[in-house]
Amino acid sequence: MKSVTNILLWLIALVIAMGCALLLPINGYLMNLLMQASTYAIAVLGMTVVLGYTGQINIAQAAFFGIGAYAVAIGTTTLGLAFFAALLLGAVVALLFGIVLGGSTLKLGGHYLAMVTISFQEILTLVLTNWIGVSHGPDGISNIPRPHLGFLALDQSQHYLALCLFCLFVTAGLVAWLKSSRLGLSMQAVRDNELAAGVAGIDTYRIKIIAFAASACLGGIGGGLFAGAFRYISPDQFAFDDSVVLLTMALLGGVDAAIGAVIGTALLILLPEWLRFLKQFYLAVYGLAVILIMVFMPQGIFGYFARLVRRAPDLPRGEFAPLALGADTGAGLPILEVSDLSKHFGGLRAVDAVDLVIIGGSVHALIGPNGSGKTTTLNLLSGIYRPTSGNIRLGGRDVTGLAPHLLAAAGIGRTFQNIRLFHSLTSFENVLIGSFRAGSGLDAAARRERAMAALDFVGMAARAHDQVASLPYGHQRLVEIARALAANPSLLLLDEPAAGLNLTEKQNLVALLRRLRGHGLTILLIEHDMDLVEQVSDRISVLNFGRRIADGTPSEVLRHPDVVAAYLGEVAEDAAA
Amino acid sequence: MAIILQLLFTGLGIGAVYALVALGFVLIYRATNVVNFAQGQFAMLGGYCMVITTVDLGLPYWLGIIISLVVMALFGAIFNLGVYYPLRHRSFLPVVISTIGASILITNLVLAIYGPEPTTLPGMTDYPGISFGAVFLDAQYLVIIATTLALVLLQYVFFEHTMIGKKMQAVSQDKEMASLLGINVTGMIMLTFTYSAVLGGIAGILVAPILFVSVGLGAQIALKAFAASIIGGFGDVPGAIVGGLLIGVAETLGAFYISVPYKDAFAFVLLFAFLLIRPQGIFGEKIAQKA
Numbered sequence: 001m002k003s004v005t006n007i008l009l010w011l012i013a014l015v016i017a018m019g020c021a022l023l024l025p026i027n028g029y030l031m032n033l034l035m036q037a038s039t040y041a042i043a044v045l046g047m048t049v050v051l052g053y054t055g056q057i058n059i060a061q062a063a064f065f066g067i068g069a070y071a072v073a074i075g076t077t078t079l080g081l082a083f084f085a086a087l088l089l090g091a092v093v094a095l096l097f098g099i100v101l102g103g104s105t106l107k108l109g110g111h112y113l114a115m116v117t118i119s120f121q122e123i124l125t126l127v128l129t130n131w132i133g134v135s136h137g138p139d140g141i142s143n144i145p146r147p148h149l150g151f152l153a154l155d156q157s158q159h160y161l162a163l164c165l166f167c168l169f170v171t172a173g174l175v176a177w178l179k180s181s182r183l184g185l186s187m188q189a190v191r192d193n194e195l196a197a198g199v200a201g202i203d204t205y206r207i208k209i210i211a212f213a214a215s216a217c218l219g220g221i222g223g224g225l226f227a228g229a230f231r232y233i234s235p236d237q238f239a240f241d242d243s244v245v246l247l248t249m250a251l252l253g254g255v256d257a258a259i260g261a262v263i264g265t266a267l268l269i270l271l272p273e274w275l276r277f278l279k280q281f282y283l284a285v286y287g288l289a290v291i292l293i294m295v296f297m298p299q300g301i302f303g304y305f306a307r308l309v310r311r312a313p314d315l316p317r318g319e320f321a322p323l324a325l326g327a328d329t330g331a332g333l334p335i336l337e338v339s340d341l342s343k344h345f346g347g348l349r350a351v352d353a354v355d356l357v358i359i360g361g362s363v364h365a366l367i368g369p370n371g372s373g374k375t376t377t378l379n380l381l382s383g384i385y386r387p388t389s390g391n392i393r394l395g396g397r398d399v400t401g402l403a404p405h406l407l408a409a410a411g412i413g414r415t416f417q418n419i420r421l422f423h424s425l426t427s428f429e430n431v432l433i434g435s436f437r438a439g440s441g442l443d444a445a446a447r448r449e450r451a452m453a454a455l456d457f458v459g460m461a462a463r464a465h466d467q468v469a470s471l472p473y474g475h476q477r478l479v480e481i482a483r484a485l486a487a488n489p490s491l492l493l494l495d496e497p498a499a500g501l502n503l504t505e506k507q508n509l510v511a512l513l514r515r516l517r518g519h520g521l522t523i524l525l526i527e528h529d530m531d532l533v534e535q536v537s538d539r540i541s542v543l544n545f546g547r548r549i550a551d552g553t554p555s556e557v558l559r560h561p562d563v564v565a566a567y568l569g570e571v572a573e574d575a576a577a
Numbered sequence: 578m579a580i581i582l583q584l585l586f587t588g589l590g591i592g593a594v595y596a597l598v599a600l601g602f603v604l605i606y607r608a609t610n611v612v613n614f615a616q617g618q619f620a621m622l623g624g625y626c627m628v629i630t631t632v633d634l635g636l637p638y639w640l641g642i643i644i645s646l647v648v649m650a651l652f653g654a655i656f657n658l659g660v661y662y663p664l665r666h667r668s669f670l671p672v673v674i675s676t677i678g679a680s681i682l683i684t685n686l687v688l689a690i691y692g693p694e695p696t697t698l699p700g701m702t703d704y705p706g707i708s709f710g711a712v713f714l715d716a717q718y719l720v721i722i723a724t725t726l727a728l729v730l731l732q733y734v735f736f737e738h739t740m741i742g743k744k745m746q747a748v749s750q751d752k753e754m755a756s757l758l759g760i761n762v763t764g765m766i767m768l769t770f771t772y773s774a775v776l777g778g779i780a781g782i783l784v785a786p787i788l789f790v791s792v793g794l795g796a797q798i799a800l801k802a803f804a805a806s807i808i809g810g811f812g813d814v815p816g817a818i819v820g821g822l823l824i825g826v827a828e829t830l831g832a833f834y835i836s837v838p839y840k841d842a843f844a845f846v847l848l849f850a851f852l853l854i855r856p857q858g859i860f861g862e863k864i865a866q867k868a
Contacts, residue, residue: 055670059677104849108856111612111811114673115803116852119845122800130838240796244681251674283685290678294671295663 006176014169021162031157033269035229038164039222041265044249045175045258046218051247052255053184054211055191056106060117061246063124064094064216066238068223073141073233074134083147087224094220095213102212107205113212121240128235140234144227164225168262171218176258182436182444187211188256189422189433196420198404199382199413201437201487219246248290254300256424263302323453325488325519335360335522336381336491341390343376350376352546353390358491358539363513363523365533365554368543369566374526375417377543378493381524382414383407395490408437413489415480417496417526421468427479428464431455434486454486455479458512474505481512491522498529510535534558542566579711584829590718591787592825593725594620597780598802599809599817600732601773606812607749608769609661611672615680617799619777623649624785624794625687626778628696638701645782646775653774657767665766680795688792695789721783728779729818745769797841801828804848810858819859823847 026034043065050058068090075086097120105116128135135141146155147163154160178184189197190204198204227233245268253264271286278285297304338356342349351373358364366374379385381392383404392400399410413434422430432451435442442450455461458478463471468479477497484492497513498506506529513536516523527533533540533554540557542550544566550557557563602616626645630636636644660679664672706715736742747755748765756762780798788794802817805824809816824844831843851858 051670057670057673104853105856108852111669111673112807112852112856114612114614115807116849118800119804119848123842123845126839126842241681244677247674247677280689281685284682284689287678287680287682287685290681291660291675294667294675294678298667298671 007173010169010173014166017165017169018162021165022158026158026161028157031161032230033273035157035161035164036226037266037269038161038168039226039229040246040249040269041168041262042171042222042225043219043246044222044253044261044265045171046215046222047246047250048175048255048258048261049178049187049218050211050215051250052257052260053179053187053191054208056208056212057111057114058117058212058215059114059240059243059247060101060121060124061215061219062238062240062242063117063121064098064219065223065226065242065246066124066128066233066235067094067097068220068225069227069233069238070128070135070141070223071220072224072227073144076145077141077143078134083145083228087221087228090224091217091220094223095217098213098216099209101216102209106208106212117243118240121243125235125239128238135235138235140232142232144231144233146228146231160229164229167221167225171221172258172262175261179256179258183207183210185425185429185433186436188425188429192422192424193420195384195404196416196422197433199384199408199416199420200434200483201405201408202433203403203405245286248286251290251300252293254302254304254306256299257302257306260300260302264300267301323450323457323485323519325485325516325521333360334358335395336524337391337393338381339391339393341377341380341392342388343373343380343385344388349546351380351387351543354543354546354548356541356548356551358522358524360490360522361517361520362538363517363525363536365525365527365537365540366543367527367530367533367540371545372543372566373546374543375495376546378414378495378524378526381407381493382412408487408489411490412493413484413487413491414493415477415484415495415497417499419473419476419480421476421480421483423467423469425468426465427455427460427468427471427482428452430468430479431482431486434483437487440488450488451482451486454482457485457515458482459508474501477501477509478512485516485521489521491524492516494523494525494527496526496528498527498532506532530558580833582712584833585826586712586714586718588826588829589822590715590721590825591784591829592805592822593721594780594784594821595798595801595805595824596818596821597725597728597776597783598798599805599821600729600814601776601780602799602802603806603812603814603817604769604776605773606806608745608766609665609672610669611661611676612669612803613773614673614676614799615656615660615683615795616773616777616802617795617797618680618683619649619653619774619795620781620784620798621687621790621792621795622652622683623778623781624698624790625691625781627698627782627785628790632696632698642782646778649774649778650771653771654767656774657770661766661770662763684792684795691792693792695791698785698790700786717783717786721787724779724783725818728776732814741768801844804844807848808851808858810860813858813860816858816860 043061047058047061050056071090071093072083072086075081075089076083081089101116101120105112129138146160148154154163186202186207189200189202190207194204249264249268250261252267253262254260293300334357336358338354341351341354343351354377366377368374376385380387383402386401391398394410394412397410399407422433428451431454432448435447435450452461452464455464458481460475460478460482463475468476471479498509501509510532513523525537537554539552540554541548542557542563549562549566550560598616598620601619602613605611605613623645626648627641630641630644631638656679660675661672664675700717701720702716704716706713706719736746744760745765745768747760748762752762801824802821805820806817808823809820824847827847828840828843832840
């Protein structure tokens with residue numbers, strides 16, 4: 001088992017590191033460097049979670065680090081708390097600030113968080129400098145005590161370093177484990193494609209807050225340990241520049257791996273020692289390094305080398321049950337009832353009072369000329385847009401205006417016209433994320449099996465371990481369909497699945513759609529390819545200029561005069577006369 | 578009453594500087610979808626160019642301004658080539674981080690060469706200002722407000738009534754389409770960076786006699802300019818100007834009536850308030866997500 005080897009390696013490294021800290025003679029200078037590196041690295045691991053896994057910019061990690069440090073300093077010296085109680089206090093306060101800051105801005109675009117975090121950083125520095133009664137102002141706080149832990153007198157530097165290293169190893173282990181967990185995969189889905197993550201059932205806002213708050217909390221813990229390590233703190237240690245240093249450490253090492261955070265921190269703590277000959281130009285070189293890393297090593301040092309060593313596949317082996325589909329679909333009954341649905345953008349009526357009924361177990365096609373409102377309708381049905389007016393009922397339940405992840409939980413799955421996959425993940429991971437649908441009642445092993453079965457269903461099991469970005473276009477479409485299927489939707493929305501496919505791929509798609517229908521899955525299909533529409537659909541609805549102009553069986557609809565006119569142009573009045 | 582008018586005047590003057598920096602930052606955002614975190618350093622560099630040319634080299638003030646603006650234009654072009662261009666096909670995050678890197682590089686290069694001591698730049702005129710009863714209109718503040726007004730008008734004429742301005746607008750709306758229509762997108766983006774750097778430089782030249790010229794000048798102005806553009810409505814040109822003025826007035830009033838040490842915090846408090854109550858800003862960011 002791979003995970004067991006990893007845990008063993010981690011344990012061995014932990015024992016060696018703590019043994020070295022406790023037994024080797026370490027001079028005061030090196031001791032300072034090591035304590036700084038190990039406490040910084042904990043904060044940088046927070047950056048791994050928020051920036052690396054979730055793709056949100058936090059430029060206030062030094063502020064959270066400072067909150068932790070001041071909590072320990074004030075808690076132990078002024079309030080008379082025990083060290084670990086003060087450390088806990090710092091972690092909780094940082095966490096709360098993370099939740100409040102994240103909660104107020106993470107619904108907005110990425111640049112808002114960047115600026116709000118900068119603002120927070122600036123305000124905190126002002127407060128620490130000016131609130132002299134509590135923070136002792138620019139003088140800082142000295143004589144911060146170190147804890148006693150049973151027989152270990154941690155006020156000895158070597159023992160305290162061992163404590164820091166222990167905390168670092170635990171944090172790094174957790175952050176590394178997080179990456180392949182359900183939460184971690186959801187974070188990466190949000191980072192890679194937020195819109196698709198929502199439609200795949202992930203509450204993107206919640207995930208972003210969790211990531212940001214976790215990052216803030218790790219910053220607080222790192223800072224608390226830092227205060228104990230140096231026994232003296234002052235506001236200038238937690239300024240904007242230090243946030244940037246923490247950011248650079250994460251980026252340099254490799255922002256989406258725990259080990260990258262440790263490498264980056266160690267390197268940037270040691271770098272000043274090696275770059276001493278640069279003297280005052282040191283920070284300028286630092287800035288230059290950031291630009292160069294972004295240009296030449298966007299994945300950081302660890303990411304750069306990790307590409308050379310491929311990960312061993314970690315997939316469910318052996319037989320797995322064939323994919324079960326369309327479980328909660330009442331065949332023959334209306335599953336989706338849309339009445340009077342409208343979406344207006346300013347004066348444009350993109351969708352205008354559309355009625356639509358989809359019968360369970362059928363393939364229903366939605367066709368119409370370009371700009372007739374088909375994709376807008378799909379966006380309304382999957383929660384990307386909120387309707388201006390009208391009503392959507394799924395299986396008898398009113399789902400009008402629900403957020404994408406709630407609609408996914410209610411049983412709507414979809415694919416996109418311009419494929420939206422989580423491009424840095426493998427096919428298997430993409431589909432696994434699809435299987436996370438809330439309320440599916442599957443445990444972790446069953447979800448993995450289901451993801452594999454969904455990939456197998458679309459014929460992509462052999463490519464399960466490939467990164468989706470490296471797959472050809474047609475295969476990416478299949479993975480996207482498999483991702484939707486893994487959630488076991490009661491209604492599958494397909495937005496132009498045949499677009500960009502060659503003839504063979506189209507024939508395979510027709511076969512796949514028929515198999516899906518054979519399994520009782522209800523499908524709403526947008527498609528321009530009329531051959532394909534005629535071959536697979538039971539019913540067709542036609543939109544033109546946002547209005548439904550026809551509805552019925554393929555033979556009725558395709559001969560309907562309004563439909564012919566919409567596609568071929570109106571017969572001119574005088575020519576007809 | 579006189580005090581309020583006096584504070585309003587001072588606030589508008591400093592706000593105009595924030596507005597100029599915010600403007601440069603909005604123009605780059607519209608052209609490239611990138612938030613340029615080094616925008617404040619443009620202002621800082623403008624201030625230092627003036628100090629070097631007029632104080633250190635003893636050149637006349639007008640010549641110093643011309644040289645500084647030329648240097649800033651060149652710098653904007655180099656910035657584009659070094660920081661944005663290699664990353665133009667990447668996503669938002671790497672480019673933003675690259676501009677943060679540039680900001681560190683610029684700040685510390687200036688620090689290494691010029692040292693941490695703030696320097697002063699004399700005002701543009703020896704004429705002290707005009708008195709209206711108890712209200713005194715300082716000449717430098719008058720220059721700042723007049724220059725900003727003139728620039729805003731010029732920019733309006735440029736974008737709405739010249740071909741090259743319309744091309745720049747086309748690029749900011751749809752790069753692919755603009756390129757299909759034969760517009761030189763790379764060139765237009767280059768021009769945007771150049772112009773933004775010049776705007777930043779002007780802001781720096783104007784504000785230098787009021788604040789000290791120091792390496793911290795850039796960050797100090799940039800953060801407030803960022804806040805200004807969010808308050809105004811992200812990516813909106815009139816919004817950046819109104820937001821900048823609003824912050825200038827708010828912090829001047831705040832410093833006088835509430836607290837001097839926390840002067841720099843008022844902009845951010847205002848920003849938080851807007852984010853909570855009206856995140857789209859005064860004029861509203863056009864947020865559109867297409868599936």
